[in-house]
Amino acid sequence: MLLKENNTELKRQINYNVEKIRSDFPILSQLVHGKPLVYLDNAATTQKPLHVLHSLENYYYKQNANIHRGVHALSQEATEAFESSRIKVKKFINALGKNEIIFTKGTTESINLVAQTYCRKFLKEGDDIIISEMEHHSNIVPWQLICEEKKANLKVIPISETGELIFEEFEKLISEKTKLVSVVYASNSLGTVNPVKEIINLAHSYNVPVLLDAAQAVNHLELDVQELDCDFLAFSGHKLYGPTGIGILYGKVNLLEIMPPYQGGGDMISKVTFKQTTYNELPHKFEAGTPNIAGAIGLGAAIDYVSNVGLDRIAYYENTLLEYATDKISTLSGLRVIGTAKNKISVLSFVLDNIHPHDVGTFLDFEGVAIRTGHHCTQPVMDKFKIPATSRASFGMYNTFDEIDILYNGLKKILEVFK
Numbered sequence: 001m002l003l004k005e006n007n008t009e010l011k012r013q014i015n016y017n018v019e020k021i022r023s024d025f026p027i028l029s030q031l032v033h034g035k036p037l038v039y040l041d042n043a044a045t046t047q048k049p050l051h052v053l054h055s056l057e058n059y060y061y062k063q064n065a066n067i068h069r070g071v072h073a074l075s076q077e078a079t080e081a082f083e084s085s086r087i088k089v090k091k092f093i094n095a096l097g098k099n100e101i102i103f104t105k106g107t108t109e110s111i112n113l114v115a116q117t118y119c120r121k122f123l124k125e126g127d128d129i130i131i132s133e134m135e136h137h138s139n140i141v142p143w144q145l146i147c148e149e150k151k152a153n154l155k156v157i158p159i160s161e162t163g164e165l166i167f168e169e170f171e172k173l174i175s176e177k178t179k180l181v182s183v184v185y186a187s188n189s190l191g192t193v194n195p196v197k198e199i200i201n202l203a204h205s206y207n208v209p210v211l212l213d214a215a216q217a218v219n220h221l222e223l224d225v226q227e228l229d230c231d232f233l234a235f236s237g238h239k240l241y242g243p244t245g246i247g248i249l250y251g252k253v254n255l256l257e258i259m260p261p262y263q264g265g266g267d268m269i270s271k272v273t274f275k276q277t278t279y280n281e282l283p284h285k286f287e288a289g290t291p292n293i294a295g296a297i298g299l300g301a302a303i304d305y306v307s308n309v310g311l312d313r314i315a316y317y318e319n320t321l322l323e324y325a326t327d328k329i330s331t332l333s334g335l336r337v338i339g340t341a342k343n344k345i346s347v348l349s350f351v352l353d354n355i356h357p358h359d360v361g362t363f364l365d366f367e368g369v370a371i372r373t374g375h376h377c378t379q380p381v382m383d384k385f386k387i388p389a390t391s392r393a394s395f396g397m398y399n400t401f402d403e404i405d406i407l408y409n410g411l412k413k414i415l416e417v418f419k
């Protein structure tokens with residue numbers, strides 16, 4: 001076990017200055033119910049560093065104008081800032097070209113986009129789409145909608161008691177009928193990191209494209225879409241210390257080219273007549289209407305910030321937090337961890353005997369501790385474990401070992417009170 005006492009040595013080793021990082025997040029230094037805020041709800045959304053806040057302020061103070069096609073200075077400046085964010089995203093996930101980076105509202109919209117364009121065109125009656133049992137609702141319902149419409153089947157890879165995907169079951173499910181595999185890279189309710197490389201390799205041996213839901217992976221794991229060879233990848237800016245309302249769909253250019261547009265409107269066209277409309281080139285073909293310009297710029301700033309700290313160092317630090325927290329809270333009798341996969345991101349779900357997670361969340365809130373309770377938009381996972389909900393603590397780059405102690409003490413108190 002990595003003890004808290006080794007904390008200083010650890011931070012020295014990986015050159016990680018958590019106090020400096022915390023000072024970049026003004027929201028963290030406030031009191032909640034008279035107690036210092038302990039923010040452990042990072043899987044729901046992350047806090048934003050000053051660098052991101054300033055980028056938003058700067059845009060609205062100095063650059064606000066609609067982008068593309070504007071000849072005036074502000075429009076050109078805003079376009080430049082917006083498009084340079086696209087290049088930052090491209091580099092961050094190592095895409096081949098910036099035309100493979102589509103700005104969306106978030107992971108949910110990115111997945112819906114693929115369902116409503118790629119699948120609307122290529123999915124036929126009797127075909128299969130494969131997902132897993134640990135998906136977020138946003139990687140279930142869009143496929144149900146299109147499968148229902150096309151009379152196709154949604155097949156589900158089951159998970160084990162540890163919350164790991166059962167690969168042999170995937171091998172049994174995939175076939176010539178499979179048109180798409182869409183799986184979560186890292187689970188938001190269990191923390192499990194899936195063997196996505198193996199999944200992609202197997203799917204490709206059947207010529208089946210793979211979409212990765214990277215909503216939870218993007219701020220914990222270094223993503224390299226070329227190395228992964230995934231066909232689509234979706235994530236949200238707000239889980240990467242960026243603004244809400246902005247997200248990314250990455251798609252391989254050969255697939256994006258053959259997909260019909262998602263929405264119609266301004267910017268996605270090349271020429272419009274009442275007889276016929278031709279579409280703009282990638283990525284604009286998928287970006288109808290005025291986009292979330294400030295959000296895209298803020299996402300670019302978040303990528304700068306995260307890259308500057310170093311995602312590898314963030315991941316290493318968060319893993320030690322997870323290890324410390326798991327070991328510590330597991331000593332509490334009456335507490336059961338849900339999601340014990342070998343390979344996890346820093347998400348810790350648990351249940352307390354005979355105490356509803358909502359009571360746990362409310363109690364901890366009065367201690368200043370923000371965790372999430374509920375089904376985390378993964379109701380099939382709750383069904384699998386035969387529980388209505390879990391309590392979930394999820395750690396980000398600014399959390400500390402002391403905060404985990406506060407969580408632990410709060411849980412201890414709850415167990416005593418409810419005994």
Ligand code: PMP
Nearest residue numbers: 106107108136138188215216236
């Ligand atoms: N997938 C996963 C794994 C998630 O954790 C989330 C957000 N909780 C989503 C998809 C949906 O993300 P958003 O609400 O930002 O579109």
